[in-house]
Amino acid sequence: MSENYLYVHLETVTNMILSYGISMGDFVNSFKHVPEHLMLLSPVDPDEMIDPHTGFNVISGRENVLGYLLNPKIHGKKWIDYKHTLYLDEVTPLEVSELLYLGHAYTHLSSPFYYKLANRYVYLQVPNGNVKTYYRHLDDFYRVLSNAIVRCFEQHHFEQNFLFRRNTTNFVPLDQGTIQTLHQLLIDGVLFNFMAAKRDGGFFQVPLYQLRHRFSGGEAAWLADDDILLGHLRYNRETQHWNVTLQA
Structure with a gap:
C-alpha cells in the first residue's frame, strides 16, 4: 500500500513532517552521514545498552545504528540522534522529562532540537500508521x-x-x-x-x-x-x- 499513496504535511515552525508512505529505506538512503549515536524514546529495554544519566536506551556506532533503523522486526521506532556521548551527562532533568513526553505523546513541549545533543532528527512512528519526523535542516x-x-x-x-x-x-x-x-x-x-x-x-x-x-x-x-x-x-x-x- 505504501507505494500507492504518499501523504506529507509540513509544519514550518519546528520543521515537523507528518507523513505516510515514506519508508525507512527512503530515509536512510538520504543520509549524507549516518548518525553515530541514537537515543531511543521507546520503552526502555533492560537487556540493551542504557545511558546511566538519562535512563534511555542508546545505540552507538554507525553499523549498529543502521542495523536498528533497517531491522524490519523492530516496530514503533522512536529515536533522536545525538553527536557526542560526553554531553549526555549534561542533559538536565527538565530535558529528560521533555524527551519522555516526546516519546510518549508524539509531540514536542519545547524545541525538539537540543543544543547538548546537537541532533539533526527526531523520528516517531505513530500507532495509526503515520510517521512524525523533525528535521533541523529541511x-x-x-x-x-x-x-x-x-x-x-x-x-x-x-x-x-x-x-x-x-x-x-x-x-x-x-x-x-x-x-x-x-x-x-x-x-x-x-x-x-x-x-x-x-x-x-x-x-x-x-x-x-x-x-x-x-x-x-x-x-x-x-x-x-x-x-x-x-x-x-x-x-x-x-x-x-x-x-x-x-x-x-
Missing part, C-alpha cells in the same frame, strides 16, 4: 521526499504497466525548483495518489490532492468527494525533468 527532508517519490514512480510504473517493463525509465532526483513548488503545497498537506498515476504521452504523472479531512494511514477511504485536486507532479521521460502543473 534540505535533509527533501532528499528523503525525493527518494520516496522516485521509488513510488518506479514501483508503480513497473508493476502496473507491463508493456513498458522492458524499457526501463531511470527517474532522476527532484530538482530544487520542483521542491520549492511542492514546499508551498505541503504546508497544507498533500496526498500523492499513485493509484491514479499514469503515462500521458512522454510524461509520467501523479495527481496531488489537498484533503479536507484529517489524514490517518489506516483509513479505508483515502480520498473523499470534497478533497481538492491541486494539480499533478509530472516527469518528462525524454528530458528527465520534473515539474508541477497546478489546476487553474
